[in-house]
Amino acid sequence: MREVSEKKRKALQNLTDEQGIISALAIDQRGALKKMMGEKGTQYTMEEFKVLVSESLTPYASSILLDPEYGLPAAERRDSNAGLLIAYEKTGYDATKPGKFPDLLSNWSARRLKEAGADAVKFLLYYDVDEPAEINDQKHAFVERIGSECEAEDIPFFLELLSYDSKTEDTKSKEYAKVKPHKVNDMMIEFSKPKYNVDVLKVEVPVNMDYVEGYGTDSVYTREEAKRFFKEQSESTDLPFIFLSAGVSAELFQDTLRFAHEAGSDFNGVLCGRATWKDGVAVYANQGMEKAKEWLHTQGKANIQALNNVIQETASSCFDKIK
Template sequence: MRIVSENKRKALQNLMNDQGIISALAIDQRGALKKMMGEKGTQAAMEEFKELVSEILTPYASSILLDPEYGLPAAKKRDANAGLLIAYEKTGYDATKPGRFPDLLPIWSARRIKEEGADAVKFLLYYDIDEPAEINDQKHAFVERIGSECAAEDIPFFLELVSYDSKIEDVKIKEYAKVKPHKVNDMMVEFSKPKYNVDVLKVEVPVNMDYVEGYGTEAVYTKEEAQQYFKKQSESTDLPFIFLSAGVSAEMFQETLRFANEAGSDFNGVLCGRATWKDGVQVYANEGVEKAREWLQTQGKANIDALNKVIQASASSCFEKIK
């Protein structure tokens, strides 16, 4: 059980539902969203689509994650009961050298994010537990600095961890599926250490469900093995942790959460992005604002309603882990 300050506790409550579960909507995508929009991906269009998502879907979410580059107008459109997380990192990573090193947005800080009305700071880190110490030590120090900054501002720190293997280019292939449980679960052990001042981990599920027996065309794990990896993930941290959707379909993400629950995972909710609103991007780009609004009010809402039902039935309260 982690002890948090009164200010952090109140901020975390703003991000949860009444049961202490985080059912958050993520639309802090920048590079990925611009790519999805193609030639329509202008500053104005990116801002407008985020505003639509925020306005229409936050009445059904406990909170929303946005970025400061395109998302601040959307923050003002969110439902009065929805909390706010703001991303601190630049989109992507440094591809000019090994290590997938991150960087922070240069005119932002934890203080400025807090002054913008955010309840929490979110930072995304790409991490390969097996890379050399000269790479990972730099990442450890980077996260320590952000954690110290958030502690000084007394604002919750959400650390999003995305695994990779420096020797395997495609994380969707069978070879990566074999090592993914180790990559995901062991990095959670590392960043649960108190020195990082992390309050909530946002993480991948520990397996690729396309390679679980009975779920995909080729099995890397039996159902029992996959369940054990989910159980081990829960045992890898004493922090609240929530799942990211990693761009999978709404149906697959919901099925994955059910599987996690059956495996005994004590995950504490989701920060779900593309699985909820992805198909609405092309509607917006090809057919305009009103058709996109219509899609979000119908299919987008249906996606988030279905996800909320699964979360309510399967996630655990954050208050089992913090006080």
């Protein structure tokens, strides 16, 4: 179990539901959301859509993850009972050299995010456990600095980890599916080390469900193998950890959570974005704000409530892992 300060504990209570589970809504997307909006993706429309999502869906979420570039108006319009996470990283990564190196938003710090009302700081890192030490050691130092900054401000640090293989471009391929369990679970072992001061890990599931026997047209793993990888993932960390939806459909994400629970995974909730609201983007871009609001209050609400029902059946309290 990890020991946290009283301030961090209170902040985590703001981010969780009454059972200590994180049922958080993520809409910190910037580049991806702009791409989804196409030519409609301006500063104004990005801000407005995030406000619509926040107003419509935070009454059903324990917290919301936003970015400071387009998301601060949405933070102001969230439900009073919803906690707030704010992203610290720039969108994307440095594509000019190997390593998918991250960068921080130039005008922000953990202190400033806290002053903007954040209950926690979120940082996204692309990581390949098998890349050379000269690349990964730089990433280790980078995360150490953010962890130290959050520790100094006494604010929870949520580290989002996205795996990749420097030799395989397509992370949705069958080739990548074969190495994904190793990539995901081993990086969780690394960033669970106390030197990083991480409080909660936001992670992928350790398999590509499209390649699990019975879920897709082709299989890489039997159901039992896939369950074993979920169990190994759970045992790879003593930190609370939550799953990201990785843009899959709402139905598949819910099925995945049930599968994880069945496998004995001791996960502590979700930070789910596109699986909840992505179909509303086209409605907003093509039919306008009122139609988007209507979609969010019907289908968007149905998506998040269905997910909440699954989370309550499958996830466990963060505070079981915190003292």
